[in-house]
Amino acid sequence: MSVDTTDVGDDTTALVREQAVRDLPHDALAEHGCGGEVAFNLLSNELLLDGSARLNLATFVTTWMPPRAEALMGLTADKNMIDKDEYPQTAEIERRCVNIIGRLWHAPGTGDVTGTSTTGSSEAAMLGGLALKWRWRERMKVGGKPTDRPNLVTGVNVQVCWEKFCRYWDVEPRLVPMEGDRYHLSAEGAAALCDENTIGVVAVLGSTFDGSYEPIGEICAALDELAARGGPDVPVHVDAASGGFIAPFVQPDLVWDFRLPRVQSINASGHKYGLVYPGVGWAIWRERNALPSDLVFNVNYLGGSMPTFALNFSRPGSEVIAQYYMFVSLGAEGYRRVQRGSSAVAQHIAREIAGMGPYRLLTDGGDLPVFAFTLAPEVANYTVFDVSARLREQGWLVPAYTFPENRQDLSVLRVVVRAGMSRDMADLFLDGVRKQTASLEGLKTPLPKRPDDEVSAFKH
Numbered sequence: 419m420s421v422d423t424t425d426v427g428d429d430t431t432a433l434v435r436e437q438a439v440r441d442l443p444h445d446a447l448a449e450h451g452c453g454g455e456v457a458f459n460l461l462s463n464e465l466l467l468d469g470s471a472r473l474n475l476a477t478f479v480t481t482w483m484p485p486r487a488e489a490l491m492g493l494t495a496d497k498n499m500i501d502k503d504e505y506p507q508t509a510e511i512e513r514r515c516v517n518i519i520g521r522l523w524h525a526p527g528t529g530d531v532t533g534t535s536t537t538g539s540s541e542a543a544m545l546g547g548l549a550l551k552w553r554w555r556e557r558m559k560v561g562g563k564p565t566d567r568p569n570l571v572t573g574v575n576v577q578v579c580w581e582k583f584c585r586y587w588d589v590e591p592r593l594v595p596m597e598g599d600r601y602h603l604s605a606e607g608a609a610a611l612c613d614e615n616t617i618g619v620v621a622v623l624g625s626t627f628d629g630s631y632e633p634i635g636e637i638c639a640a641l642d643e644l645a646a647r648g649g650p651d652v653p654v655h656v657d658a659a660s661g662g663f664i665a666p667f668v669q670p671d672l673v674w675d676f677r678l679p680r681v682q683s684i685n686a687s688g689h690k691y692g693l694v695y696p697g698v699g700w701a702i703w704r705e706r707n708a709l710p711s712d713l714v715f716n717v718n719y720l721g722g723s724m725p726t727f728a729l730n731f732s733r734p735g736s737e738v739i740a741q742y743y744m745f746v747s748l749g750a751e752g753y754r755r756v757q758r759g760s761s762a763v764a765q766h767i768a769r770e771i772a773g774m775g776p777y778r779l780l781t782d783g784g785d786l787p788v789f790a791f792t793l794a795p796e797v798a799n800y801t802v803f804d805v806s807a808r809l810r811e812q813g814w815l816v817p818a819y820t821f822p823e824n825r826q827d828l829s830v831l832r833v834v835v836r837a838g839m840s841r842d843m844a845d846l847f848l849d850g851v852r853k854q855t856a857s858l859e860g861l862k863t864p865l866p867k868r869p870d871d872e873v874s875a876f877k878h
């Protein structure tokens with residue numbers, strides 16, 4: 419299809435130009451482009467249909483960064499993280515970030531911390547899981563035992579990246595179900611499912627379902643006891659996708675990291691509470707020996723010999739630079755202020771919602787600045803899915819979803835508070851919730867069910 423862009427003079431407005439590109443194909447490459455300015459207008463108009471990122475209380479991922487960080491990211495968008503020989507300073511900045519994060523999580527020793535940047539926690543989880551699998555296989559080979567039936571023990575609440583890890587790398591997932599008011603992994607549940615084929619236990623610092631911290635100290639203690647009784651000696655990986663950048667600043671006395679000798683590796687998302695836009699995560703090992711050397715590739719075709727442990731090859735360097743910018747510009751005190759601020763706002767919203775009447779809190783924002791709530795059993799005329807839909811009409815994105823085994827009966831709403839959600843915005847949100855709740859409470863008969871409600875399983 420050809421597009422006539424000849425008859426659109428310089429003073430023609432973007433609207434008139436849009437007429438000229440009305441037939442521009444969407445799913446095929448047009449023979450002639452419409453030009454940069456018109457393309458910019460077309461795209462920025464189309465993207466208005468997306469939800470507003472700042473009103474998105476569903477995502478854990480950063481939706482606001484300071485303008486200087488944005489400028490720096492724009493300036494460094496051309497840097498490829500993998501070209502470490504060509505961009506040695508970007509590689510140096512990654513090294514510094516790994517050391518900063520490793521020290522934040524009490525990695526032992528004083529030398530360089532073992533770790534890498536990734537595209538996010540999902541890639542970091544794959545790398546952490548692979549290291550566990552490799553080390554387990556080595557242990558089994560030394561003992562002359564078969565290596566064809568590895569398993570990984572987690573709570574059923576783990577994020578989908580661990581299910582992916584198990585499927586992609588042929589590991590049996592052993593999921594401890596929820597029970598009553600326990601919505602995440604328990605120490606006894608974890609130890610009970612371990613055997614000599616267990617490559618590791620994954621404990622989550624900040625469950626995606628409700629923001630709660632799993633009892634990592636207790637899980638490690640139960641595994642210590644299992645080993646002391648002659649059972650398998652099972653390492654722990656902590657999925658601290660969100661909590662890795664919250665606990666050190668909001669709950670500094672909580673012992674969840676490399677202070678626990680059983681914790682071998684930890685992942686976190688720089689693009690969640692690390693305060694960077696999407697595209698950066700971190701995988702850190704407690705020491706060099708925790709990362710099998712045959713998982714690390716040395717490539718020489720970029721000049722020099724560079725070690726890499728990653729699933730991707732090329733990826734942006736700008737996110738890593740932005741991470742370092744945030745560390746340098748905020749410092750520990752700045753992170754403390756930001757994260758404690760989010761925590762206070764989350765707990766304020768949770769308290770107010772609890773006081774509205776029909777809602778029951780599952781969590782209160784005291785772990786991650788995240789909480790989940792449900793409806794009291796006597797509410798019969800509407801569901802959490804109706805509340806979510808009503809809030810969406812006002813622009814607020816608050817997901818509603820059902821829980822997994824053994825609490826499929828439970829449907830909740832979840833609010834994630836991030837930097838940039840001020841107390842003022844929180845109060846505007848609460849006004850919206852009050853208004854919609856009053857309207858729903860006024861119903862005389864039940865709203866019809868939407869077909870998707872019951873199967874609205876967890877997506878984030």
Ligand SMILES: Cc1ncc(COP(=O)(O)O)c(C=O)c1O
Nearest residue numbers: 538539540577626657659687878
């Ligand atoms: C506990 C947990 N692990 C892993 C992930 C995946 O993180 P990413 O989006 O950085 O890949 C998430 C995302 O929400 C999460 O909450």
